[in-house]
Amino acid sequence: MSATHDEAHTGPIKSPKQLLGTVILAFVLPVFAIIGLVMYVTAGNKPATGSANPELAVAQRIQKIGQVEVRDANRPLRAGEAVYQGQCAACHATGAAGAPKFGxxxxxxxxxxxxxxALVQSALKGKGAMAPQGGGDFNDLEIARGVAYMTQAAGAKFAEPAAPAAEGASAASGG
Structure with a gap:
């Protein structure tokens, strides 16, 4: 009974040579693998990820986040018909998404x-399926001119808003 009992407590390593091999595989080999990975990651001459052109990679990393657009404040205001054709006709000519048709x-x-x-504010801020029109290719005054043009075609008597600079110039010349 004692011979079977001794065999039950022995492990897979039976000799010092097997012990040395196990120590090398279990501890030394992973240490060298980690050192190799660290050297690869910190190497400076690797190609840029996703780009074979280093100048393009640099340009992509330092690209601008936003963009400032300077518009010409002195350009003449567009008339209501031009605003309607450029911005409003896409929906109001066909009645798309429940938009009232022109006329x-x-x-x-x-x-x-x-x-x-109220109509101008609805156009600028959006209403129902209509997205806000303010801040696009047309300024708020031009959008108001487009609203006046569409409502005049439907029988309203709203005057097309005049340019503020023209009002200021006529007031200055009258005084």
């Missing part, structure tokens, strides 16, 4: 009753 008196009548300023 449809019945569809425009309840909207016209809300007043010109």
């Amino acid at each position: 449809d008196v019945a569809a425009w009548a309840p909207r016209i009753q809300t007043g010109f300023e």
Whole structure:
């Protein structure tokens, strides 16, 4: 019984040569693998990720986050018809997404009753399926001119807003 008992407590390593091999494989080999990985990661002459051209890679890393667009404040304001053709006609010519069609008196009548300023604010801020129109290719005054043009075609008597610079110049010449 004692012979079987001794065999139960022995491990797979039976000699000092096997012990030395196990120590090398278990501890020394992983240490060398880690050192090799660290040397590879810190090497400076690796190609840029996703780019064979180093100048392009540098340009991509230092690209601008935003962009400033300077518009010509002295350009002439576009008329209501031009604004309608450029911005509004895409939906209002066909009635897409429930937009009142250009010249449809019945569809425009309840909207016209809300007043010109309410219509302009709806155009600038968006209403229903219509996205906000402010801040695009047309300034707020030009959008108001487009609203006046569309409502005049439906029977409203809203005047097309004039340019503020023209009002200031006429007031200065009158005084």
